[in-house]
Amino acid sequence: MQTHIKNICCIGAGYVGGPTMAVIADKNPHVKVTVVDINAKRIAAWNDEDVSSLPVYEPGLSDVIQRARGRNLFFSTEVEQAIDQADMIFISVNTPTKTYGKGKGMAADLKYVELCARQIASVAKTDKIVVEKSTLPVRTAQAIKTILDQTGNGVNFQILSNPEFLAEGTAIKDLEEADRVLIGGEESEAGQKAIQALVNIYAAWLPKERILTTNVWSSELSKLTANAFLAQRVSSINSISELCEATGANVKEVAKAIGLDSRIGSKFLQASVGFGGSCFQKDILNLVYISKSLGLTEVADYWEQVIIMNDHQKRRFAEKIVQTLFNTVSDKKIAFLGWAFKKDTNDTRESAAIYVADQLMDEQAKIRVFDPKVSETQMQTDLNYLNTRSEAENEALLKATEDPYQACKDAHAIAILTEWDEFKTYDWKKVYEQMKKPAFIFDGRRILDRKELEAIGFRVYRIGEN
Ligand SMILES: NC(=O)c1ccc[n+]([C@@H]2O[C@H](COP(=O)([O-])OP(=O)(O)OC[C@H]3O[C@@H](n4cnc5c(N)ncnc54)[C@H](O)[C@@H]3O)[C@@H](O)[C@H]2O)c1
């Protein structure tokens, strides 16, 4: 197995496969990188001349794409051809929570990963390094290896685990200036050679000391653990936010006071309406499921609490709105500013906004949403996925607008669900004048200036203070 890779294939052109491969290609101009996907529409969007139409919105991504695309970075639906030609194949397909059968609602659904393994096995005619980029339960590499070895054409496969730690909205920066890259592989000579081949790819731009090598199981488990720790911090500060509201303490002051302790650190202590995104909940549920399967009940319960607290935080935000609006929101217009799960992304998976909207719609509120990057079609898809009511009812109760002032016009209340920077720059006096009175703002992200809003006449609620 060679340690200098010339041809990479990545299966899955999503939020991870697209940006990750774009940066790898950008930094390794002599390596041909082909990103393949079965979703032809997505591939067409990656190939669009107009880079504002890329399927993933990430600051800085379009520049990287413009530099590398057509030079050594290609997007294609020709999965088999790309597998055949590659020395190294990344699997970067989705691994959602299972929605059926054993482990429903908890375990990771590995069917897409298994399909990739089977396809690689049937197509490969030369030795390949297969890299798990998707987030997978610990010991998945074993299953992939068994499939490759049992169903392949007798060629040699080395499996590496190389989990991705990028966060959406900062993906390009996270990739270009990664805190660390983790590569897990076999301890055998062939395993070490495969590790070296992947180290060489990252060493094109990252200092060697940031490229960590471990055994496969440590690498797989480290990814789930990192997300569990990060989400735990958010749930921890969110639990304190409720205590602050009940006592007169201010969560911002508490977060600052504890964050200055270098053992605790200041990051990821921003109280919010609850964490969203495609990873935190899915990966913790997966960790809980694995722990339960191994009979580790206390470990499972410990981590499950992070999810329970997050669900509570979303629910209590919606309840606060209903309660404050004199215990009814029926037929009242509530403007949502933000739908994405965080700023600077068009991704809405597991966004708190979906759940808060759903709860308010149960109370017959009329929701008008403005998000700078999310379409109404996406919002409706998110709501329909919950199956709470018919598509027609969702369409009647929730509509998007292209203009934030229009969303807020005649509203009884505004709820801030995403921390988009532009919300801070609005003419809040103008917004106030066009609203029903008393005009309420529920700041689920703590981004607006409370004093300024109150001086205008708004009644303000912010997570974590009273
Ligand atoms: N989104 C993130 O920020 C993030 C960060 C780190 C890790 N991860 C992990 O990375 C993985 C991918 O996440 P994502 O957000 O990029 O998912 P995604 O849904 O955006 O992209 C996955 C892509 O894989 C394609 N695909 C599925 N099966 C295929 C097959 N057999 N052949 C070809 N294409 C196939 C899908 O069509 C889809 O476009 C997941 O395991 C996730 O947990 C995600």
Ligand SMILES: O=c1ccn([C@@H]2O[C@H](COP(=O)(O)OP(=O)(O)O[C@H]3O[C@H](CO)[C@@H](O)[C@H](O)[C@H]3O)[C@@H](O)[C@H]2O)c(=O)[nH]1
């Ligand atoms: O102090 C904080 C920090 C985050 N959040 C929320 O937590 C969620 C997740 O945010 P973030 O972690 O920044 O984005 P993700 O893109 O979900 O990235 C996480 O999940 C990825 C997928 O596994 C990992 O690769 C990243 O390292 C990990 O940060 C979002 O809803 C944020 O608004 C808070 O409410 N308060």
